[in-house]
Amino acid sequence: xxxxxxxxxxxxxxxxxxxxxxxxxxxxxxxxxxxxxxxxxxxxxxxxxxxxxxxxxxxxxxxxxxxxxxxxxxxxxxxxxxxxxxxxxxxxxxxxxxxxxxxxxxxxxxxxxxxxxxxxxxxxxxxxxxxxxxxxxxxxxxxxxxxxxxxxxxxxxxxxxxxxxxxxxxxxxxxxxxxxxxxxxxxxxxxxxxxxxxxxxxxxxxxxxxxxxxxxxxxxxxxxxxxxxxxxxxxxxxxxxxxxxxxxxxxxxxxxxxxxxxxxxxxxxxxxxxxxxxxxxxxxxxxxxxxxxxxxxxxxxxxxxxxxxxxxxxxxxxxxxxxxxxxxxxxxxxxxxxxxxxxxxxxxxxxxxxxxxxxxxxxxxxxxxxxxxxxxxxxxxxxxxxxxxxxxxxxxxxxxxxxxxxxxxxxxxxxxx
RNA sequence: CGGGGCAUAGUGCAAUGGCAGCACGAGUCUUUUGGGAAGAUUUAAUCCCAGUUCGAGUCUGGGUGCCCCGACCA
Numbered sequence: 001x002x003x004x005x006x007x008x009x010x011x012x013x014x015x016x017x018x019x020x021x022x023x024x025x026x027x028x029x030x031x032x033x034x035x036x037x038x039x040x041x042x043x044x045x046x047x048x049x050x051x052x053x054x055x056x057x058x059x060x061x062x063x064x065x066x067x068x069x070x071x072x073x074x075x076x077x078x079x080x081x082x083x084x085x086x087x088x089x090x091x092x093x094x095x096x097x098x099x100x101x102x103x104x105x106x107x108x109x110x111x112x113x114x115x116x117x118x119x120x121x122x123x124x125x126x127x128x129x130x131x132x133x134x135x136x137x138x139x140x141x142x143x144x145x146x147x148x149x150x151x152x153x154x155x156x157x158x159x160x161x162x163x164x165x166x167x168x169x170x171x172x173x174x175x176x177x178x179x180x181x182x183x184x185x186x187x188x189x190x191x192x193x194x195x196x197x198x199x200x201x202x203x204x205x206x207x208x209x210x211x212x213x214x215x216x217x218x219x220x221x222x223x224x225x226x227x228x229x230x231x232x233x234x235x236x237x238x239x240x241x242x243x244x245x246x247x248x249x250x251x252x253x254x255x256x257x258x259x260x261x262x263x264x265x266x267x268x269x270x271x272x273x274x275x276x277x278x279x280x281x282x283x284x285x286x287x288x289x290x291x292x293x294x295x296x297x298x299x300x301x302x303x304x305x306x307x308x309x310x311x312x313x314x315x316x317x318x319x320x321x322x323x324x325x326x327x328x329x330x331x332x333x334x335x336x337x338x339x340x341x342x343x344x345x346x347x348x349x350x351x352x353x354x355x356x357x358x359x360x361x362x363x364x365x366x367x368x369x370x371x372x373x374x375x376x377x378x379x380x381x382x383x384x385x386x387x388x389x390x391x392x393x394x395x396x397x398x399x400x401x402x403x404x405x406x407x408x409x410x411x412x413x414x415x416x417x
Numbered sequence: 418c419g420g421g422g423c424a425u426a427g428u429g430c431a432a433u434g435g436c437a438g439c440a441c442g443a444g445u446c447u448u449u450u451g452g453g454a455a456g457a458u459u460u461a462a463u464c465c466c467a468g469u470u471c472g473a474g475u476c477u478g479g480g481u482g483c484c485c486c487g488a489c490c491a
Contacts, residue, residue, distance in 0.1 A: 012441065012453065013429055017484045037483065091489065109491095143418060143489065150491095157491060209491095218490085261491060295491030311452095329451055365452040372452085383451065393451095 001322065003357045007044050010370050020216055022304035023148025025313050029374050031300075031321075038145025038153040040297070045374065048321035048353075050156070053296055054135050056187050056318060057158045060180045064173075066133040066160050071113050073137050077103035079112045083272040092141045094153075106139035111265065111291055114161045115273035122287060125165045125279050129173065133160035135296070147216065149297040150257065160292040165277065170288045174264065177292050181210055181260050184294070188303055189316030192259060195221050197232035207263045211256030214305045221256045224249055257302045265289040313375030314397050322355040323415055325376040329364050329383035339407060340382045343392065346411045347380075372397065378415055 014024035026032050031046030042050055058068065080086040080093065086105070093105040107113065114132060122128065138157045145151050160177065164170040178194060185192045195209045209232060211221050223230035224244035229251075231238070238245070240253035267286035269275065275287045300319075307314040317323060324347055328340040340356065347354035355376070357367050371379055381393040381402075392410050395402035405413065 009427090009442090010453090011428060015428070015483095016430095017423085019485070034483095138491080140490070144485095144487090146485085151489095155491070159491090258491065293491055298491055327451095332450075360450095362450080363452085363454050364450050365454070366450095367453090368451075369453040381451075385451080 001355045003355055004359050006355070010373055018148065020147035020150060020301070020305070021308055022150070022216075022301035025304055025308055025373070025375075026148055026301065029313060032149065034148075038142065038151065040149060040152060045321045046300070049300055049315070049319055050296055052319045052321075053188060053299060054156075054158070057135065057184055057294060057296075060184050061131075061133045061158070061160060064131060064160075064176060064180050066131040069132050069134050070136060071107070071110050071117075071134055073107050073139065075105050075107050075113060077105065079116060080105055082116070083112050083269060085112070091143065094139045094141050108138055108140045109291070109293075110134070110136075110159055111161070111269050111289075112273070115269040115275055115289070118163055118287070119273045119275040122163065122275060122277050125277055128165040128277060128287065129163055129169055131160060131162040131173070133158060133292075146218075147301065149301040150216075150218075152297060155295055155297045158294045158296065162290045162292070163275075164288040164290075165279065165285070167288060170264070170290060174262065174290055177262060177290075178208060181262070181292070181294070185210065185212070185259065185299075187316075187318050188299060189307055189319070190259065190299075190303060193221060193223050193230045193256065194228070195223070195230040195232050195256070197261075207261060209258050210260035210262075212259050212302045212306065213254045213256050214302065215255055216305055217255035217257040219256050219258055220253060222251050222253050224251050257298065257305070259299050259302050260292075260294040262292040263290060265291055307375075309399075311369070312373030315375040315377060317377050317416065320353070320375060320377050322374075322376050323351055323353040324355070324378045324380060325371045325374075326354065326356040326380045326382070327364075327367050327371060328357065329381060329385075331358070331360055333384055335387055336382050336384060339387060339392070343380055343382070343407075343410060350412075351415065380410060 008030040010030055011028045014027050018024045018027055029045060030043055031049065033041040033043055035041060077086060089108060093108055095103060095105050097103055135156060135158045137154055139154050142151060142153060145153060162173050164173065190212045192210045192212050195211045196206045197209045198206065211219060219232060221230055221232060222238050224247060226249040227244060227247040229244050229246045238251050240251065242251045244251050267288060269289055270286040276284050277287060279285055303316065303319060304313050307316060326340055326344050328336045330336050344354060344356040375397060377397050379395040381395060386392050386404060389404065391404045391406050393402050393404050394413065
């Protein structure tokens with residue numbers, strides 16, 4: 001990507017309404033644009049990050065045998081009445097009418113739609129198990145929207161639904177998904193805790209939340225660093241400094257952002273949608289279901305909340321909009337520009353996610369400042385000075401010191417180690 | 418939904434009821450290029466509707482929008 005062609009406009013200051021660090025930085029870097037309270041556009045930079053995360057999720061979902069689908073956002077009233085959530089959903093559904101005055105809802109989740117879909121395709125134990133997922137827009141009529149992308153009324157969520165013949169199979173798969181979730185969050189540069197919480201609305205059972213620990217978090221979590229015991233405040237009966245009931249070391253209380261959630265659904269939706277199958281003995285049984293969500297936008301803000309400094313964002317390598325930023329110091333110097341172009345062409349071929357600051361009449365300080373704000377993990381800096389040594393400089397955004405390396409070595413540099 | 422706050426140029430801030438200004442940004446030209454450069458020049462704003470007043474950005478009423486705390490959620 002040529003920086004002169006990129007649709008973006010960085011800002012030195014954030015609007016005073018923005019209080020969350022992630023909101024400020026995503027705004028200043030022009031990753032997102034606000035259309036209304038809790039309504040955001042993703043601009044090219046923001047969408048690149050979004051896509052990178054979606055792709056990580058896709059890979060891990062496919063590894064679980066999940067098959068990708070795309071379900072509608074607009075749902076007829078009847079579907080939600082079958083599960084009795086048309087009026088009971090919390091937060092409430094966004095409801096609208098068509099030109100025939102028929103009622104519709106904008107989907108806030110897809111248990112209903114997917115159960116109905118599955119019910120006409122599952123007949124025998126031979127059809128089970130299976131898992132479907134999508135990365136799609138959800139609409140939630142929240143009471144309040146906060147912190148930029150942290151809670152919005154429209155957001156893109158990855159939702160996976162699994163269907164099982166019995167409890168044992170469900171439990172095995174549930175744990176597999178939990179592992180995959182840890183992997184996804186790790187690739188996104190986040191340390192998360194798996195936290196037990198109450199499963200209101202979805203199930204009477206406990207559910208598992210995945211909480212990223214950061215001070216801006218909306219949830220309080222009590223947890224044990226040693227054995228991993230963790231509970232959400234709403235159900236915990238312990239306090240900071242108490243002894244862990246499982247391993248007796250001291251419990252800590254922290255704030256967290258819920259970046260993912262997995263729900264055992266049992267036969268709740270199978271019953272509503274008559275989702276049954278015949279087992280080996282010909283006996284009819286309800287399918288055991290579970291659903292698993294990750295909010296991509298919230299994940300993006302959480303990453304920024306955790307990875308930033310006074311200069312801007314510090315993206316983890318896999319989610320960064322670009323991995324490498326090529327910055328010529330004196331672009332008006334022929335040799336500097338030629339070398340920069342050569343490295344850019346090479347980078348496009350080998351790394352793909354590379355951006356070249358080809359702008360003239362922009363001071364070096366501004367180029368560096370902008371690169372830091374955008375959080376690009378590596379800069380390749382080319383100047384007359386480095387060229388005297390037939391070299392370029394590679395600088396890492398996360399503060400590790402920079403190194404001078406020969407141009408031909410820069411062409412084959414491994415940025416992922 | 419309860420409580421609190423805010424609304425002036427693209428952004429951040431000013432303006433006793435009396436000529437709407439500053440900085441950054443953006444445009445043009447020149448000079449610059451190792452950490453958000455310099456000069457010259459141009460550009461752009463009082464959220465909406467009423468009311469009070471000789472006169473409203475400022476006062477009053479209503480509306481709308483946005484932010485924060487609580488509650489809930491990915």
